[in-house]
Amino acid sequence: MTVSLEFPTLLRLLDERSAAFRSAVTAAPSLDAPVPSCPGWTVLDLVRHLGTGQRWWAAIVAAGPAGAPPAKEVAEVPRGTEALLSWYADAHELLLRALRAVGPERACWTWWSAGVSPANAWGVARRRVHEVLVHTYDAQLAAGAVRPMPADVALDGVAEFLDTCNSTPVAWPHEAATVQYHATEGRSWLLTLDSTGAWPAPLTDDAAPASVSATGTAEQLLLFVWGRRTLRDLRTEGDQRVFEQLIAWEPEE
Template sequence: MEETLEFPARLRLIEERSAAFRAAVASAPDLDARVPTCPDWALRDLVRHLGDVHRRWAANVTAGPADGPTGTPVPDSPRDRAALLAWSAESTDQLLGALREFGPDRDCWTWWGKSESPQTSGAVARHQVQEATVHTYDAQLTAGAAQPLPVEAALDGVEEFLSTCVAWTGTWPHEPATVDYHATEGRSWRLFLSPDGARFTRLATPAPAPATASARGTASELVLFLYDRIPLDSLQPEGDPSLFSRLRDWDPEEA
């Protein structure tokens, strides 16, 4: 398995996971069913959300470098199931079309400007793999048939989450600490938290020293935990468990 997914593989995963998302929606008995992992949303809201995301990122990639998102309005999604699924497929096509047209190196606006992830179309593609993958899990759970995340997407997803959502320059307001994430598929990462912010690295095995806290599980379980889909006790935690709560509550943009 690739250590880091290449751009074509990420486009393939966006397409595959988005198709799996629509398959789960098509199999659900009721579009008004509440989504257990997003309790404020019904299933049709989840479809609307992912379609909005695909269309807005397509517009941001197309626009290129900018000081903010394009603000391009997204048309209302239909309520009929067949029409809604067709609208969703069109949304995915718009995203993939923009990414294919401009490739992985186009500069564009992103919300993660102070993170370790670059502000490029390639980073957008990487994050959109996770958007489609996690929301496919949400849709499958709502339809009563949740499946583990694909291993290649999940392994890249742990690292993508740390790079994009955690490794920022904002000040960590607590005692310096380290957090390890161990995937049973054989890959590990260490997160360093300090007054200078957060950074992460791939971790050699065995680790040079114990971390302040760690969590072990499949790559799928780690991603689902990072995105608040499953609790910490679904994994094998060690060390100070309160560190995970402090990390979840930390907003580096406000630090």
């Protein structure tokens, strides 16, 4: 893993980001307001998605080691903003309580179990921090009041995405390549793509020139890997086809 935040820090960040998400939803003109970064979704859809996800991961963590996750409940949600946010807050507390009850080392089912991120409560907490972080951006965009992300959280978000979403033993179906990400805050990462799969690692001073690289703020890089920004928002060097191939790649294990 490229970053190792302590479990209590992750729980604190999860709480802080969830509070920011609720504030963004409150600031939206209505629950029917469109979310530009999630085409076809309204603010109501965004809250339903995130709250349902928090409840599902709470059940996953509580279940412990398992070969498959529990069924995801598709619950009816309130239509009023106050009641909806109360429903979301309950979902958030369910997840926090489940994580606190089991501790960071508790193994559980995860969809990333073959990659770098650990299949345990620590890995779930980290993933949910950044899920809420990015969806807070979505809600703020819908409200027309985007606020800067905390740089330290965005930096970990880039690393977490590489560890979780760009980490797989599935063979890369194209010519072997390397991708470098450079954050202007002073941190960089390397992603190797070859017949062994996709594997992230810290970027060392003696690393060979990459096939392609992208430079931007931590927030810009995070929003790019999450599909909220494009290459035009970053400074790139090298063969941009590698980025296009990576974005289009859907490895099946």
